Amino acid sequence: MIVWREQKMSVGNTMIDADHRYLMCLINTVELALRSESYRDVIDIVLEQLEQYAREHFDREEKLQVELRYIRYDQHAQRHRELLRELDQIRSRVQALATPEAAAAIAGEIAQLLRHWLVNHIFQEDMLLKPLFSQQRR
Numbered sequence: 001m002i003v004w005r006e007q008k009m010s011v012g013n014t015m016i017d018a019d020h021r022y023l024m025c026l027i028n029t030v031e032l033a034l035r036s037e038s039y040r041d042v043i044d045i046v047l048e049q050l051e052q053y054a055r056e057h058f059d060r061e062e063k064l065q066v067e068l069r070y071i072r073y074d075q076h077a078q079r080h081r082e083l084l085r086e087l088d089q090i091r092s093r094v095q096a097l098a099t100p101e102a103a104a105a106i107a108g109e110i111a112q113l114l115r116h117w118l119v120n121h122i123f124q125e126d127m128l129l130k131p132l133f134s135q136q137r138r
C-alpha cells in the first residue's frame with residue numbers, strides 16, 4: 001500500500017496533488033487486483049485506467065509548466081514520455097501472467113515498481129515545480 005503524506009509529497013498545487021493522490025489510489029488498486037482470485041476480470045481495466053489517468057495528469061502538469069514558463073519543461077515532458085513507456089512494459093509483464101497464483105506471486109513486486117515509478121518522479125522532478133507554485137500564490 002502506498003499512502004499520501006501531505007508534508008512530504010505535496011508540491012503546493014491543489015490540482016497536481018489531487019492527481020498524485022488518485023494515481024496512488026490506482027496503484028493500490030492494481031496491487032489488490034493482482035491478489036484477487038478473479039484478477040483476470042479486473043486487471044486490464046485497472047491498468048488501462050492507470051495509464052489513461054497518468055496521460056491526463058502529465059498533460060495537465062505540462063500545460064501548467066508552459067503557463068508558468070518553467071525552464072526545464074522539455075526535460076520534464078520527455079521524462080513523462082519515458083514514464084509512459086515504462087508503464088507499458090510493466091503492463092506487458094502483467095498481461096503475460098497466466099494464473100491467479102502467478103499474479104499473486106508478483107503482486108508485491110509490481111506494486112513496488114509502480115510506487116517507485118510514481119514517487120521517484122514526484123520527488124525528483126515534480127518537486128522542482130514547488131517554488132513556481134508558491135510564487136504563483138503570492
Ligand SMILES: [Fe+2]
Pocket residue numbers: 016020057061122126
Ligand atoms: Fe506529476
Ligand SMILES: [Fe+2]
Pocket residue numbers: 061076080121125126
Ligand atoms: Fe511530472
